[in-house]
Amino acid sequence: MTIKHNKVLLTGASGFIAIHTLKLLLERGYTVKATVRSQAKGQYLLDKFPGQPIELAIVEDIRVPGAFDKTLEEDKEITAVLHTASPFFTAKEDPLNELLIPALEGTKNILSAIKKHAPQVTSVVITSSFAAILDPSKLHDHSTVFSESTWSPITWEQATTDLSTSYRGSKTFAEKEFWRFIKEESPNFTGTTVNPPAVFGPLLQDVPSVDRLNTSNGLLYHGVFNPKDGNDFNSTPHIWVDVRDVALAHILPLEKPELAGKRLFVTAGFFSLQSVLDIVNKDFPELQGKIPVGEPGTGLSKVPNVYQIDNHVTNELLGIKYHTLEETVKDTFKTLIELKNKVDK
Ligand code: NDP
Numbered sequence: 001m002t003i004k005h006n007k008v009l010l011t012g013a014s015g016f017i018a019i020h021t022l023k024l025l026l027e028r029g030y031t032v033k034a035t036v037r038s039q040a041k042g043q044y045l046l047d048k049f050p051g052q053p054i055e056l057a058i059v060e061d062i063r064v065p066g067a068f069d070k071t072l073e074e075d076k077e078i079t080a081v082l083h084t085a086s087p088f089f090t091a092k093e094d095p096l097n098e099l100l101i102p103a104l105e106g107t108k109n110i111l112s113a114i115k116k117h118a119p120q121v122t123s124v125v126i127t128s129s130f131a132a133i134l135d136p137s138k139l140h141d142h143s144t145v146f147s148e149s150t151w152s153p154i155t156w157e158q159a160t161t162d163l164s165t166s167y168r169g170s171k172t173f174a175e176k177e178f179w180r181f182i183k184e185e186s187p188n189f190t191g192t193t194v195n196p197p198a199v200f201g202p203l204l205q206d207v208p209s210v211d212r213l214n215t216s217n218g219l220l221y222h223g224v225f226n227p228k229d230g231n232d233f234n235s236t237p238h239i240w241v242d243v244r245d246v247a248l249a250h251i252l253p254l255e256k257p258e259l260a261g262k263r264l265f266v267t268a269g270f271f272s273l274q275s276v277l278d279i280v281n282k283d284f285p286e287l288q289g290k291i292p293v294g295e296p297g298t299g300l301s302k303v304p305n306v307y308q309i310d311n312h313v314t315n316e317l318l319g320i321k322y323h324t325l326e327e328t329v330k331d332t333f334k335t336l337i338e339l340k341n342k343v344d345k
Contacts, residue, residue, distance in 0.1 A: 004079075004122075004123075004254065004255065005030065005079045005080040005122075005123065005254050006030075006031060006077055006079055007030070007031045007032070007033055007055075007075070007077040007078045007079065007080075008025055008030050008031070008032050008033070008078070008079075008080045008081070008082060008254065009032075009033045009035070009057075009071070009072070009075075009078045009080070009081045009082070010022055010025065010032050010033070010034050010035070010082045010084065011035045011059070011062070011068070011081070011082070011083045011084055011085040011106075011110060012035065012036075012062075012083075012084045012085025012086070013032070013034030013035060013036050013042075013045060013084075014034075014036045014037070014041040014042075014044060014045060014205060014206065015084060015085065015205060015214070016199070016201075016203070016204075016205050016214035016216070016217065016243065017084055017127060017196075017199060017243055017246055017247065017250075018082075018084040018085070019045070019048070019204045019205045020201065020204060020243045020244055020246070020247040021082060021084065021246075021247040021250050021251065022034060022045065022049070022054070023049070023204065023247070024244070024247045024248060024251055025251060026049055026052045026053070026054070028251060030053075030251075031053040031054075031055070031077075032053065032054050032055070033055045033056075033057055033071065033075060033078055034054055034055070034056055034057070035056075035057045035058070035059040035068070035071065035085065036056060036057075036058060036059070037058070037059065037060050037061070038058065038060070039056070039058060041206070042056035042058065044205075044206045048204065055075075057070075057071040057075075059071065059085075061102075062085050062086075062102055062105065062106030062109060062110075063101055063102050063105045063106060063109075064109075065105075065109065066109065066113070067106070067109045067110075067113075068109055068110050068113035068114075069113045069116065069117060071113070072113045072114060072116075072117040072118040072121075073113075073116075073117040076118070076120060078118060078120070078121060079120050079121055079122055079123070080121060080122065080123040080124070080125075080254045081110065081114060081118075081121055081123075081124045081125070081189075082124075082125045082127075082250050082251075083106070083107065083110045083124065083125070083126045083127065084127040084250070085106055086102060086103045086106055086107075086127065086170065086171070086174065087099050087102050087103065087167075087170070088167065088214070088215050088216075089167070089215050090163065090164065090166075090167060090215075091163045091166040091167070092163070093163075095159065095160055095161075095163055095166030095169075096160055098166070099166045099167055099169070099170040100159060100160065100166060100169060100170050100173065102170070103170035103171065103173065103174040104170070104173050104174050104177060106174070107126065107174040107175075107177050107178055108177060108181075110124075111124070111177075111178070111181045111185075111187070114187065114189065115185065115187050119188050120188075121188065121189050122188060122189050122190065123189055123190055123192075123253060123254050123260070124189045124190070124191050124192075125191070125192045125193070125194060125250050125253050125254070126174070126175065126178050126191070126192075126193050126194070127193075127194050127196075127250070128171055128174070128175040128178075128193040128194065128195045128263070129168075129171040129175075129195055129196065129197075130146070130195055130196060130197035130239065130265070130267070131152065131167060131168040131171040131172065132151065132152050132168070132171045132172040132175045132176075132193075132195060133146050133147075133148075133150045133151065133152060133195055133263075133265065134146055134150070134152055134168075134307075135150075135152060135153050136165075136168075138307055139306070139307055140305045140306065140307070141305065141307060142305045142306065142307065142308065144307045144308065145307070145308045145309065145310050146265075146307060146308070146309050146310070147265065147309070147310040147311060147313070148195075148262070148263045148264075148265045148311065148313050148314060149263075151172070152168055152171075152172040154168050154169045154172050156169065156173065159172075159173070175193055175195075175263075178191060178193065179191070179193075182261075190253075190257075190260030190261060191260070191261065192253035192259050192260060192261070192262050192263075192264060193262075193263045193264065194246060194249045194250055194264045194266060195263050195264060195265045195266070196241045196246045196249075196266050196267065197238060197239040197240055197241060197267050198216045198219065198238055198239065198240045198241075199216045199240070199241055199242070199243050199246050200216060200217060200220060200240055200241075200242060200243065200328050200329070200332050201217070201242050201243030201244055201323075201328060201331065201332055202243075202331045202332055202334065202335045203217065203332075203335040203336070203339065207339055209343060210339065210340075210343055213339070217332060217336065220276060220329070220332060220333075220336065221336050221339075221340075223273045223276065223277075224273075224276065224277060224280055224291050224292075224333075224336075225291065225336075225340060227291075227292050238270070238271065238272075239267045239268075239269060239270055239271070239309060240267065240268060240269075240270075240271045240325070240328075241266050241267045241268050241322065242268065242322065242323035242327070242328040244323060245266055245268070245320050245322050245323055246266055248318075248320060249264050249266045249314075249318060249320065252318055256317075258317060259317055259318075262313075262314075262317060263314075264314045264317070264318065265309075265311040265313075265314045266311070266314060266318070266320070266322075267309060267311055267322075268322035268323065268324070268325070268328075269309075269322075270300055270306065271300075271325055272299060272300050273294070274294045274295065274296075274298055274299055274300075275299045275300070275325060276325070276329050277291070277292060277293060277294050277296075278294075278296050278297065278299070279325065279326050279329040279330065280329060280333055281293055281296070283326075283329070283330050283333070284333060284337065287337075
């Protein structure tokens with residue numbers, strides 16, 4: 001492996017995906033400038049990775065014009081940027097301010113700061129999402145194939161008026177802005193996006209209470225520990241990927257020039273909550289009787305007419321051997337059980 005970058009700027013470094021990315025950057029020998037919203041969040045990272053080459057920059061709100069200017073103006077050693085910071089939850093009442101503006105303005109702000117202050121930056125990776133790929137009206141159409149070349153058809157009007165679609169809009173419009181910037185503003189850097197579906201994996205970030213759990217791991221936590229009455233555990237087939245594979249997909253574009261200009265659709269395939277329950281019941285016998293069993297062994301078999309995926313382009317480019325669902329669920333639940341025990345005390 002050739003390290004072509006000395007110092008990497010990682011935005012939103014205290015988040016679930018970002019902290020795994022930080023860990024892997026350090027393991028691969030990079031120095032990391034980590035943006036966090038507060039000194040306390042930065043201190044958590046310094047304590048988590050003692051003695052490691054982490055420098056902090058406080059960026060309280062990525063929406064503010066010029067949010068990243070000072071950081072990039074002051075540090076000319078940064079030659080690559082990984083932009084992960086963006087809100088990930090369902091909008092409560094104000095999709096524009098809760099989701100769309102932070103995602104879009106955050107992306108514009110990081111790109112303009114690089115262009116203005118950091119001509120030495122040659123590689124930029126943005127965390128986009130499967131949300132920018134999928135068309136929700138086709139989820140039960142088996143002839144539909146989602147791939148690196150598929151785009152969400154969401155409109156700005158839908159995203160600003162229908163709360164259930166706003167997150168999808170935030171990722172789609174932010175990613176479109178990224179590719180527009182690269183095409184029209186001819187910056188010095190090449191760009192890559194990482195487009196994961198539901199990301200699961202062990203908690204490394206600070207989670208003081210269950211309501212602060214990141215959204216995707218929250219699906220597993222609540223699906224297993226707080227299931228709704230009459231839940232059909234096979235009803236929502238979705239695709240997933242391990243957070244450690246997502247972290248690697250963010251870093252490989254810094255090391256492999258052939259990943260420039262690509263959308264990396266990283267996924268290990270389909271899962272249902274039933275398949276998760278089967279693994280948790282098997283691997284954590286102490287939970288038996290305390291969590292549902294559903295209909296063991298039925299996995300995805302009851303779900304009709306699900307869309308297809310084709311991410312062979314990404315897989316060939318990355319050469320990642322994805323974690324299996326069992327590895328991921330096991331490692332994730334070790335930390336989710338610790339969290340549950342802590343909050344139940
Ligand atoms: P987290 O909520 O753990 O991370 C989001 C990060 O963004 C946090 O560090 C958060 O800071 C920061 N952030 C959000 N809004 C702002 C803001 N206005 N100003 C400054 N920082 C902000 O979630 P994930 O790690 O899951 O998400 C990381 C990225 O991955 C996002 O871009 C998300 O859209 C994308 N993604 C996630 C998937 C998943 O299943 N987890 C799937 C596909 C894409 P703080 O916590 O301090 O508010």
